[in-house]
Amino acid sequence: MAAPTAPTAPQPEILAAFEAAKGFMPVDEGLALYGAAVEAAALGLPLLEVGTYCGRSTILLADAARAAGVMAVTVDHHRGSEEQQPGWEYHDPTVVDPEVGRMDTLPAFRRTLHAAGLEEQVIALVGRSPQAAAVWAAPVGLVFIDGGHTDEHATADYEGWAPHLAPGGLLVIHDVFADPADGGQAPYRIYRRALESGAFTEVATRGSLHVLRRTGAGL
Ligand SMILES: C[S@@+](CC[C@H](N)C(=O)[O-])C[C@H]1O[C@@H](n2cnc3c(N)ncnc32)[C@H](O)[C@@H]1O
Numbered sequence: 001m002a003a004p005t006a007p008t009a010p011q012p013e014i015l016a017a018f019e020a021a022k023g024f025m026p027v028d029e030g031l032a033l034y035g036a037a038v039e040a041a042a043l044g045l046p047l048l049e050v051g052t053y054c055g056r057s058t059i060l061l062a063d064a065a066r067a068a069g070v071m072a073v074t075v076d077h078h079r080g081s082e083e084q085q086p087g088w089e090y091h092d093p094t095v096v097d098p099e100v101g102r103m104d105t106l107p108a109f110r111r112t113l114h115a116a117g118l119e120e121q122v123i124a125l126v127g128r129s130p131q132a133a134a135v136w137a138a139p140v141g142l143v144f145i146d147g148g149h150t151d152e153h154a155t156a157d158y159e160g161w162a163p164h165l166a167p168g169g170l171l172v173i174h175d176v177f178a179d180p181a182d183g184g185q186a187p188y189r190i191y192r193r194a195l196e197s198g199a200f201t202e203v204a205t206r207g208s209l210h211v212l213r214r215t216g217a218g219l
Helices: 012-020 027-041 056-068 106-116 129-135 151-164 186-196
Strands: 047-050 072-076 122-126 140-145 165-173 200-206 209-214
Touching: 012 027, 012 056, 012 106, 027 047, 027 056, 027 140, 027 165, 027 200, 027 209, 047 056, 047 151, 056 072, 056 106, 056 122, 056 140, 072 129, 106 122, 129 151, 140 151, 151 165, 151 186, 165 186, 186 200, 186 209
Parallel strands: 047 072, 047 140, 072 122, 140 165
Antiparallel strands: 165 209, 200 209
């Protein structure tokens, strides 16, 4: 009998949890991320996310990980990116810690995972992405970059995590906009850099979400 294949779309309750979670990712991009996560999880290696925020995209990685018996790992300092700070376009005052006076998305993230029934499937690294990448030593099956959108942060995420990607693993980059009129260029620049390195081949695109496979060594 053939082995059962993992579903390419999440179960309705997982999709509902994704839609209910705070975050910015539209459903169509979420479905593309989920498809990549299901495929990458078949490598039997952890799935790594940079940029947890309140756990919206983490739900999809965690569900795909659960089906394959691997873990999802998600990294965030939970203090928010530049564009999420007070006075900026993506600020949400409900995720400010009134005692500290700074953003803290960790409680919302934990509520999101609890509501989705996925707490057991996720390791949350609370800290800065480059520092986490520097102490990380295991190969991963997927790297999803959705952290800080400045050149400094996007470049550090790429340089820190892409080398941990196993051969055949998937590099997924969010908010890739070729036209500056559509959004910031830092994710686009690391996307171009990955392709031009010769180490990656593009396998899928949905909206601003691009999926590349590691097909070479020269990072
Ligand atoms: C766009 S949000 C992530 C959205 C999330 N992936 C989703 O779909 O719901 C970016 C997140 O990256 C985090 N971040 C930005 N720069 C970071 C860094 N250098 N290290 C760790 N986290 C960072 C911010 O705190 C923020 O929560």
